Amino acid sequence: MTNSTKTITVAGAGPVGALLTVMLARQGYKVDLFESREDSRLSDIYQGKSINIALSDRGWLALESVGIAEEVRREAIPMYNRVMHDLEGNLTRQAYGKEKQAIWSVSRSKINEQLVSLAEQEETVSLHFNKHLTDVDFDTTTLTFNSAEGEIQHNSDLLFGADGAFSKVRRKMQEIPRKRISYSLEYMPQSYIELNIPAGADGSHQLEKEALHIWPRKDFMLIALPNPDGSFTCTLFMNQEGDISFEALTQRGDVEAFFQTYFSDALGLLEDPVGEFMSRKASPLSLVHIYPWVVNDNVGLIGDAAHAMVPFYGQGMNCGFEDCRVLNELVTQNQNDWPEILSKYQEHRKPNGDAIIELAKRNFVEMSELSGDASFQLCKKIEANFHDRYPNLWVPLYSMVTFSPQTSYSEALRVGDIQKRIMVQIMALPNIEERWQDEDIYEHLHHLTVSENLKGEKL
């Protein structure tokens, strides 16, 4: 155990803040975890609504390291395939990885609560709900919170801002006099609303259960992830403005026609999609870059506070969990030398945060446009075949990001770009649609790949 005299504050008891708290407490630190919301375990703030997200290998690895993976897996549903629904309701199935490789649908609130409960079991952890961070004094690491008891102040040696995409710690960092903080927030053209497909009358799933369903419609898409109770949580991503957009669709008749035209096979399954569409305000999607992530050798950002991204790669939480795992390893290696730990953490994680932000942004096109495209699907089949033949020479980008925690996000981005160049050449070969299983195609692909490797561009 490292020195336990340091006190640490974690602002934000979301999944990342809660996991980080567990890890730091087990390193011997006294940790105070502050959260602006009430304790959802004691209330019904989620009103039975299950918003689910995809957990994949990077997330699992971090959960395993604190011994909670099995508990989470008991209520998680593996999604082995993406199932595309075309306009006529025809289905196309595409495996996410090799046999048995899956991304897992988990309830966001449930996993958050499980991690908070795990943190609570640690003797050196104090949880503080209903405490809204309003100010940070970076010279003394003193935090100010609004609470029912009035304004309170709290002081510690170290502070982690795990307070999400609209982080207060981050905003306060930007106000430190003479600190050069680079920052950007970019809004995507799309916003989203969540919809629901309830369980069938017998409690079963009304669509294939162990799959992520996508209705790709180029500029917009609907996706559905399964829940253990037989329902699916659906998300409609669509432009905020423009011809087909949240702002354009304001009349009931138009919304009905929209669902009828584009999601006819889902329409009968969705629970009051038109009413839900009309009554809900679409949420914006944004991505955030900030540098540095660390100031004064004792304040760091982590999770969405450091790298909010769009959800199209299903990696936001996974990346935040990986931040925690890497930081925890650095704590072990650097024995209480926090300037060193934080500097290495930033050096290691910032390029990876940037890479997954970029990959996630690009993936909207892949999901909404290309997933339904025959040429895209052929390209994926060729890649999968080639990967089967040469598993060490070629790992598809999706697999690197999702199933290969040993490959960093920035490495995945770099290699993925080279693979893309190579596949453009393969897809341009005459009659590739008929010849894609021919041996010479794979010989050519092998040759191109090895040539790239020889150029020093190791794939």
Ligand SMILES: Cc1cc2nc3c(=O)[nH]c(=O)nc-3n(C[C@H](O)[C@H](O)[C@H](O)COP(=O)(O)OP(=O)(O)OC[C@H]3O[C@@H](n4cnc5c(N)ncnc54)[C@H](O)[C@@H]3O)c2cc1C
């Ligand atoms: C539609 C959608 C789908 C997604 N799908 C996936 C997916 O499939 N896979 C995946 O890995 N990720 C997904 N994500 C991303 C994932 O939800 C986030 O990356 C993850 O929740 C980040 O965790 P966090 O703990 O860093 O931040 P948050 O979950 O935002 O938690 C931050 C916490 O800080 C608290 N807080 C905020 N401000 C203050 C304050 N001033 N004082 C005190 N407390 C404060 C908040 O109440 C909150 O509890 C998705 C996101 C969206 C929007």
